[in-house]
Amino acid sequence: MSSPIRTERHDNVLVIISDNPPVNALGQAVRQGLKKGIEEALGDDEIQAVVIRCDGRTFFAGADITEFGKPSQGPNLPQALDAMEASDKPVVAAIHGTALGGGCEVALACHYRVAVPSAKLGLPEVKLGLIPGAAGTQRLPRLVGAEAALPLVAIGNPIPAKKAEAIGLVDAIVGEDSLEADAIAFAKSKIGQPVPRASEGTANQDGVKNPDIFDQFRAKNGRKMRGFDAPNAAIEAVKAAGELPYAEGVKKERELFMNLMTGSQSKAMRHYFFAERAANKIEDVAPDTPLISINKVGIIGAGTMGGGIAMNFLSAGIPVTILEMAQDALDRGTSVMRKNYENTAKRGRMTMEQIEGAMGILSPTLEYGDLADCDLVIEAVYENMDVKKEVFAKLDEVVKQGAILASNTSYLDVNEIATATQRPGYVLGLHFFSPANVMKLLEIVRGEKTRDDVLATCMKLAKKIGKVAAVSGVCPGFIGNRMLSKRQEQANALIMQGANYWDVDDVLLEFGFPMGPFQMGDLAGIDIGWHRDPSKVTTVREALCAAGRFGQKNGKGFYDYDEARQRTPSDEVKQIIADFAAKEGHEQREISKNEIRERLLYPMVNEGAKILDEGMAQRASDIDVVWINGYGWPLYTGGPMHWAEEVGLDKIVDGLERHGLEASEALKGYAALEGGFRALR
Ligand code: 3H9
Numbered sequence: 001m002s003s004p005i006r007t008e009r010h011d012n013v014l015v016i017i018s019d020n021p022p023v024n025a026l027g028q029a030v031r032q033g034l035k036k037g038i039e040e041a042l043g044d045d046e047i048q049a050v051v052i053r054c055d056g057r058t059f060f061a062g063a064d065i066t067e068f069g070k071p072s073q074g075p076n077l078p079q080a081l082d083a084m085e086a087s088d089k090p091v092v093a094a095i096h097g098t099a100l101g102g103g104c105e106v107a108l109a110c111h112y113r114v115a116v117p118s119a120k121l122g123l124p125e126v127k128l129g130l131i132p133g134a135a136g137t138q139r140l141p142r143l144v145g146a147e148a149a150l151p152l153v154a155i156g157n158p159i160p161a162k163k164a165e166a167i168g169l170v171d172a173i174v175g176e177d178s179l180e181a182d183a184i185a186f187a188k189s190k191i192g193q194p195v196p197r198a199s200e201g202t203a204n205q206d207g208v209k210n211p212d213i214f215d216q217f218r219a220k221n222g223r224k225m226r227g228f229d230a231p232n233a234a235i236e237a238v239k240a241a242g243e244l245p246y247a248e249g250v251k252k253e254r255e256l257f258m259n260l261m262t263g264s265q266s267k268a269m270r271h272y273f274f275a276e277r278a279a280n281k282i283e284d285v286a287p288d289t290p291l292i293s294i295n296k297v298g299i300i301g302a303g304t305m306g307g308g309i310a311m312n313f314l315s316a317g318i319p320v321t322i323l324e325m326a327q328d329a330l331d332r333g334t335s336v337m338r339k340n341y342e343n344t345a346k347r348g349r350m351t352m353e354q355i356e357g358a359m360g361i362l363s364p365t366l367e368y369g370d371l372a373d374c375d376l377v378i379e380a381v382y383e384n385m386d387v388k389k390e391v392f393a394k395l396d397e398v399v400k401q402g403a404i405l406a407s408n409t410s411y412l413d414v415n416e417i418a419t420a421t422q423r424p425g426y427v428l429g430l431h432f433f434s435p436a437n438v439m440k441l442l443e444i445v446r447g448e449k450t451r452d453d454v455l456a457t458c459m460k461l462a463k464k465i466g467k468v469a470a471v472s473g474v475c476p477g478f479i480g481n482r483m484l485s486k487r488q489e490q491a492n493a494l495i496m497q498g499a500n501y502w503d504v505d506d507v508l509l510e511f512g513f514p515m516g517p518f519q520m521g522d523l524a525g526i527d528i529g530w531h532r533d534p535s536k537v538t539t540v541r542e543a544l545c546a547a548g549r550f551g552q553k554n555g556k557g558f559y560d561y562d563e564a565r566q567r568t569p570s571d572e573v574k575q576i577i578a579d580f581a582a583k584e585g586h587e588q589r590e591i592s593k594n595e596i597r598e599r600l601l602y603p604m605v606n607e608g609a610k611i612l613d614e615g616m617a618q619r620a621s622d623i624d625v626v627w628i629n630g631y632g633w634p635l636y637t638g639g640p641m642h643w644a645e646e647v648g649l650d651k652i653v654d655g656l657e658r659h660g661l662e663a664s665e666a667l668k669g670y671a672a673l674e675g676g677f678r679a680l681r
Contacts, residue, residue, distance in 0.1 A: 005033025007040055012048040012191070013184050014041040023061035024054045026102045028073045030064075034106070035080045042087055049187035050091040052084075052110060053180060058097025059119070060106050065128065065270060068261065077102050077134040078250070081109035085197050090190040094183035095119045095170070098158060105132055108139040111195040114172045114183050115161040121169060122158025126230045128273060129266030129636060133257035137237035138249040139198035144168045146207030146238050150217045154234035155224065168203070199246045207242040214239055227512045228636055229265050233257075264646065268638030272628060275621035275639065279470045280463070282455055283618050289456040292404065294318065298374035300391060302333025302364070305408060306380035308436030311337055312465040314358040315437075321363045321370050330364045337362070340437060368398045376461070378430055380408040388412060389420035396421035404454050406430040407445075411477040414447045424449040430458060431478060432467075433630045441630035442467040443478050470625045473616035479626045482611060483640070486603040491517040492540070496581045498588035499596055501558055502569045507596045512634025519567065522557035526550050543576045598655045605644040605652050606667050612641075612677060613666035620677035645676045 004020035004027075016037035018024045026034075034052070041050045054060060063077060084091055084106075093099070093107035095115035104121050107113045115121070123132050123140070131137055131153065141149040148167040152159065164170040174182035207213055214235055218225070225231040233256040240252045260266050281287070295318070299310045302324045310320045314337075324330035341355045363370065371377055377399055379391050388407060395405050405427050407417050418424035429445025442462045446455055455471070462469035472478040477485055495501045505516025515523070526541050527550040534546035544550075544557065549572075551557035552565060559567035581588060608623045617623050624639020637643040644652055649671035656663040673679040 003033045003036075004030050005037055007037050009047070010184050011188075012046055013051060013187050014044070014047045014049075015051045015053060015180065015184065016041075017053055017055060018060065019055040021056050023058050023098075024056060024103070025062060025064035025066075026060050026077055026106070027064035027067060030060075031075050031077055031080045035075050035083055038080075038084050038087060038091070041089060041091075047089065048191045049089055050087065051094050051180070051183045051187050052091065052106065053094035053183065054096070056097075058103075059093070059095045059099040060103030061098055062101030062103050062124070063133075065273060068270060069267075077105065078254075081105060081134055085109040085111070085199060087111075088195060090187055090193070090195050092183050092187040092190070094174075094179050095121065095161070096179055098122070100158060101125050101132065101136075102134050105134040105136040105139070108136060108143065108198050109134075111197065112171045112186065112190060113164075113169065114174045114179075114186050115164065115170045116176045116179050117161055117173055118176060119161040119164075120158040121161070121164045122156065123153050124156040124158065126154060126156040126228075126234055127269065129228070129230050129263070129269035130260050131230055131234045131237055131253065131257055133253065133261070135199070135250050135253065137234065137253045138241045138246060139201075140169070141204040141207065141238050141241040142201030142246070143198040143203055145203040146242055147213050149238050149241075150213070150235065151221075153238055154217070154231040155221060204242040207239060211239075227634055229263065230260055233260055265636040268636055268642055268646075271621070271638045271642050272624065272635060275624050275642075276468055278619060279468070279622045279625045280459060282452075282459065282471055285452045285456050289452050291460055292375060292402065292453055292457040294375045294404075294457065294461055296321065296374045298323065298371035298377035298399070299380060300371075300377065300395075301380040302330050303380065304336075305432065305434060305436055306378075307333045307337045307340075308434065308438075309378055309380055309408065309432050310362065311340065311358070311437035312432075312467070314362055316465045317357075317361070318465075319361040319363070321365055321374060323365050323368065323371060325366070327366065330366065334359075334362065334364050368394055371395070372398050372400055374399060374403055376404040376406065376458075378406045378408055380432075383409060383412060385412055385416065388417050392417055392420040392427070396423060402426070404428070404457065406458070408432055409445075411481055413476075414445045414474045415449070418447050418449060425451040426454055428454055428458065429472075429474075429478070431472075431480075433480075439630060440466075440468045441480070441626060442469045443480060443626060443630070444469050444471045445474060445478055446471055447474055468625060468629045470622045471618060472626075473614070475611070475614070475616045479608075479611055479617050479623055480630045482616075483604045483607045483623075483627070484631065486607045487600050488517055490599045490603055494591060494596055494599060495540070495577055496584065496586040497591060498581075499591040500569070501573070501577065503591075503593060504596055504600070507593050508600065510593075511597065511601070512637065514632040518558040522551040522559055522561075522567070524551065525553055526557050540577055540580050543580055544573065547572065547576060549573065595659065599659050599661070601640070601643075602652050602655050602659075603661060604640055605649075606656060606661075606664050608641055608644070609667035609670055609677070610664050613664075613669070641677050645678075649676050 008015045041047045091110045092112045093110040096119050099107050099121045125132050144167045237253045240249050297313045297320050299306045299322045302322050310322050313320045344350045407429050414429040418427035428450045431443035433439035433441050491504050501518045505519050508516040527545050530545045537543045549556045555561045560570045611617050620641035623641050627633035628635050628639050653663040653671050
């Protein structure tokens with residue numbers, strides 16, 4: 001097999017070029033080639049400088065993740081990079097696309113880094129449950145300082161070239177279209193000068209002089225890092241970069257890296273990395289299916305959901321026409337959108353110019369006719385089949401042929417909705433999650449008649465508006481809410497049988513969810529859908545509403561809330577629940593946290609198995625994608641299906657039966673198969 005690395009001579013400069021599509025991952029052959037390239041440069045007296053660059057869409061995007069967990073074949077990346085840095089001839093990294101992870105570490109081992117303006121650099125290993133393992137945690141702080149290194153290593157978001165230049169990670173920004181020539185010229189200008197080596201830098205001393213920066217960083221990012229092992233290891237490694245000599249720091253990094261690599265979190269997060277990419281692929285839709293152009297989107301309903309959905313498109317530069325029934329609702333909706341944008345701007349994540357740009361392509365209307373030339377219309381009205389069908393019949397009349405008609409329903413039958421139109425092939429569900437401008441997930445609901453190009457277009461569009469998409473078949477609640485209903489059933493049963501409702505919430509918090517079901521009820525509002533008759537009480541929620549407890553909005557729901565929205569369990573609610581349980585004849589008993597956990601989570605896995613078995617999800621990992629992005633399932637457990645496999649499917653079956661819950665034939669079937677959920681789908 002020919003090497004993905006080739007070299008070209010330009011006078012006295014050797015250009016080492018990687019061509020390893022799609023992202024120039026640093027697999028064995030690339031590492032080998034890089035090492036050989038450096039050896040070629042060192043062994044040739046005519047060569048005075050080296051440039052390293054990549055063909056294709058990006059500079060090295062990191063180690064080859066598919067090689068992780070397999071026996072490694074030399075040279076390893078640290079060895080290849082040490083050889084590079086040791087050179088006395090200047091080595092220049094010429095960066096375009098994304099220099100990520102091991103790719104950024106290649107750049108750090110070079111003596112200089114030049115980048116095109118559109119390039120990004122970063123160390124996203126932490127998102128794979130890892131830290132950089134090729135001396136990135138040791139070279140970077142020595143080059144840019146511990147304070148600047150911390151977010152890069154412990155949060156993992158890449159930074160644009162300009163910012164990288166500002167912190168000293170990039171030496172020069174070069175022409176977008178003249179990277180190679182500019183890098184060669186830059187390299188030539190450094191010939192004869194002593195080479196600067198990041199491993200010998202001293203910027204890391206900022207963390208020694210002011211060790212508070214580490215605790216301050218932890219305090220500032222505590223919420224983001226909660227439950228994850230890697231960010232703490234990253235902070236430890238950056239701290240070590242200031243405290244230890246380079247070689248010892250590298251040893252420390254290796255130790256931390258290997259611990260993480262062999263742990264369950266990184267395994268789960270690597271699973272998720274590939275799950276997210278697999279979810280993009282629809283098994284029976286050809287990847288080259290021609291797409292429908294989406295240049296204008298219509299939204300029906302300017303409430304919380306409709307407004308949030310509209311913002312996604314506006315932010316991506318796609319004009320939106322938003323329709324309401326009455327002028328005041330329309331005005332309210334658009335002003336909420338503006339306010340949301342302004343809040344983003346206050347946090348420094350948007351400029352006023354960008355807000356005006358987004359709001360400038362929004363057209364509010366009261367006329368259905370104004371939706372005629374939209375390429376996609378998304379309905380976000382009241383969850384009622386008759387109302388939805390009426391809307392779709394109307395849309396079918398007014399919207400041009402060939403346009404996609406989507407429902408944002410969270411549980412209704414999309415096939416039935418499609419019957420209200422003469423174009424069921426163009427109908428599908430686009431289920432956004434609230435708040436729709438923030439939540440990552442988009443469940444794409446494929447109707448029986450949904451055309452391939454309609455599906456493929458929406459999949460692509462999801463990426464454009466920054467969503468993570470997963471396809472679901474038509475079933476009540478689709479993938480996410482169908483599983484959620486099983487958890488809620490158990491949560492309700494548990495508190496009837498004697499579990500404290502705050503224990504139910506706390507079990508989920510401890511597992512890694514951002515909140516439990518009763519906190520969630522308080523946040524959303526307990527009175528949503530309430531009939532407003534305090535004398536009619538058939539559920540605990542109705543009893544709470546009757547007692548004037550509507551949730552966070554009026555300071556009391558399941559919990560009492562103080563001004564800082566801190567929750568305290570309420571004696572009144574405990575009594576309401578106890579009275580209700582007595583009225584219903586439930587026997588009360590002590591319920592352990594372990595039982596609570598199993599009863600909340602195992603039935604979800606059971607339902608997931610049925611969803612998979614029925615073909616409502618294409619693959620188990622799609623279910624993980626849905627739950628991680630839509631419902632806060634902790635990423636470091638890999639999602640419900642990956643987590644279940646780690647627990648053991650047979651243990652889940654046993655657990656369900658132990659708690660008197662039925663394990664489905666589907667789950668039992670998967671439990672009996674070698675390969676579990678992955679065996680069939
Ligand atoms: C690391 O570097 C550890 C070192 O510190 C330690 C060493 C000792 N490996 O995302 P896309 C595949 S850890 C293997 O759809 P985009 C991906 O699966 C690594 N494969 O494209 C997909 O395959 P398929 C640190 C990889 O344009 C295809 O490439 N680096 C890798 O939307 C296209 O990917 C990272 O964490 C890889 N490293 O985004 C960066 N990367 O077509 C991870 C991608 O079969 N990568 N693939 O589904 C990314 O963030 C994005 O892929 C990137 C491009 C931004 C580069």
